[in-house]
Amino acid sequence: xxxxxxxxxxxxxxxxxxxxxxxxxxxxxxxxxxxxxxxxxxxxxxxxxxxxxxxxxxxxxxxxxxxxxxx
Amino acid sequence: xxxxxxxxxxxxxxxxxxxxxxxxxxxxxxxxxxxxxxxxxxxxxxxxxxxxxxxxxxxxxxxxxxxxxxxxxxxxxxxxxxxxxxxxxxxxxxxxxxxxxxxxxxxxxxxxxxxxxxxxxxxxxxxxxxxxxxxxxxxxxxxxxxxxxxxxxxxxxxxxxxxxxxxxxxxxxxxxxxxxxxxxxxxxxxxxxxxxxxxxxxxxxxxxxxxxxxxxxxxxxxxxxxxxxxxxxxxxxxxxxxxxxxxxxxxxxxxxxxxxxxxxxxxxxxxxxx
Numbered sequence: 001x002x003x004x005x006x007x008x009x010x011x012x013x014x015x016x017x018x019x020x021x022x023x024x025x026x027x028x029x030x031x032x033x034x035x036x037x038x039x040x041x042x043x044x045x046x047x048x049x050x051x052x053x054x055x056x057x058x059x060x061x062x063x064x065x066x067x068x069x070x071x
Numbered sequence: 072x073x074x075x076x077x078x079x080x081x082x083x084x085x086x087x088x089x090x091x092x093x094x095x096x097x098x099x100x101x102x103x104x105x106x107x108x109x110x111x112x113x114x115x116x117x118x119x120x121x122x123x124x125x126x127x128x129x130x131x132x133x134x135x136x137x138x139x140x141x142x143x144x145x146x147x148x149x150x151x152x153x154x155x156x157x158x159x160x161x162x163x164x165x166x167x168x169x170x171x172x173x174x175x176x177x178x179x180x181x182x183x184x185x186x187x188x189x190x191x192x193x194x195x196x197x198x199x200x201x202x203x204x205x206x207x208x209x210x211x212x213x214x215x216x217x218x219x220x221x222x223x224x225x226x227x228x229x230x231x232x233x234x235x236x237x238x239x240x241x242x243x244x245x246x247x248x249x250x251x252x253x254x255x256x257x258x259x260x261x262x263x264x265x266x267x268x269x270x271x272x273x274x275x276x277x278x279x280x281x282x283x284x285x286x287x288x289x290x291x292x293x294x295x296x297x298x299x300x301x302x303x304x305x306x307x308x309x310x311x312x313x314x315x316x317x318x319x320x321x322x323x324x325x326x327x328x329x330x331x332x333x334x335x336x337x338x339x340x341x342x343x344x345x
Contacts, residue, residue, distance in 0.1 A: 001165050001263075018169055019168075056186050
C-alpha cells in the first residue's frame with residue numbers, strides 16, 4: 001500500500017487497532033457488513049452486492065445507520 | 072406501508088394499529104430483522120399487495136413517517152439527470168483506516184460508477200473533491216473509472232485536491248477549481264519496510280510514473296513541467312513539491328478553469344446537450 005497524502009502517516013494511522021470488525025447481515029435484499037452502534041442500531045460498513053443499483057441507495061452507503069427490528 | 076390503516080380510519084394510525092411487525096421486516100424468517108421506516112423500505116412501490124392510497128388531508132404518509140422516524144420532513148425528490156460524486160477525506164486503500172479519518176471508500180464508489188454508467192436516466196456526473204489524497208491504487212482506480220465513463224463528467228476542486236486527488240480531478244472531461252482551493256503536487260513515498268537497494272528506487276519510480284502518466288494524459292501539463300512542480304524545493308515545510316492555489320493550477324495546465332458550482336453545472340449541462 002502506498003499512501004500518497006500530505007498528512008503525516010502517524011495522524012492517518014493513529015488508532016489502527018480500533019478498527020471495527022463487523023458482521024454480515026441480510027437486509028432489503030442485499031448483504032451488508034455492519035457493526036452494532038447502539039441498542040437495536042447497526043452502522044453499515046460495507047455493502048456486499050453485485051447489483052450496481054444497490055450502491056446508489058442512500059440507506060446502504062457506508063456510515064448509514066439501520067434500525068434493527070424486534071427479534 | 073401505512074396505506075391500509077390510513078384508509079380505514081382517515082387519521083394517523085397509533086402504534087397498535089400499524090401493520091404487524093412481520094410486514095415490515097426483511098430477510099425472512101431467520102433474517103436479522105432489519106426494520107425499515109414505513110415508506111423508506113426498498114422497493115416500496117414495487118410490492119404487489121400495496122393498496123392504492125386514498126387522498127387525505129395533511130402531509131403525505133411518507134412525510135409523516137419521515138417526521139415520526141427522523142424528526143425531519145422528507146423533501147420532495149425530483150429525479151436529477153446528473154449525479155454528484157463527492158471525494159472527501161482520505162481515499163481509503165486496501166487497509167481500513169482508523170475511525171478518526173473521513174474516508175472515501177473505493178469498494179462503494181466503483182460500483183456506483185458502474186450504476187451511473189448503465190442507468191439511462193443518468194446523463195452526467197459532477198465530481199466534487201475535497202480530499203487530502205490517500206491510497207495510490209484506490210485513487211487511480213477511481214480516476215480510471217471516471218475517465219472511462221461514456222457520459223459527460225465535470226470535476227470541481229473545493230478546499231483541497233491534494234496528491235492522489237490530482238489524478239481524480241483531471242480524470243473528468245472538464246475540470247474546475249475554486250479560487251481558494253489548493254492542490255499539493257509532491258512525490259509519492261513508500262510506507263512500511265523499505266529495503267535500501269536500487270530496486271526500491273526503481274519500484275518507487277514506477278509507482279510515481281503511474282500517477283504522472285495519468286495526469287499528463289488527462290490534462291494540458293507536460294511531463295517535464297509536472298515533474299518540475301513535484302521536485303521543487305523551498306515551497307513545502309515538510310516535503311518537496313508545490314502547492315498550487317486556484318488560478319495557478321489553471322495556469323500550469325492541470326485544471327481547465329477557475330469556477331464554482333454554477334460554472335461546473337453549466338458546463339456539465341453544455342456537455343450533456345452535445
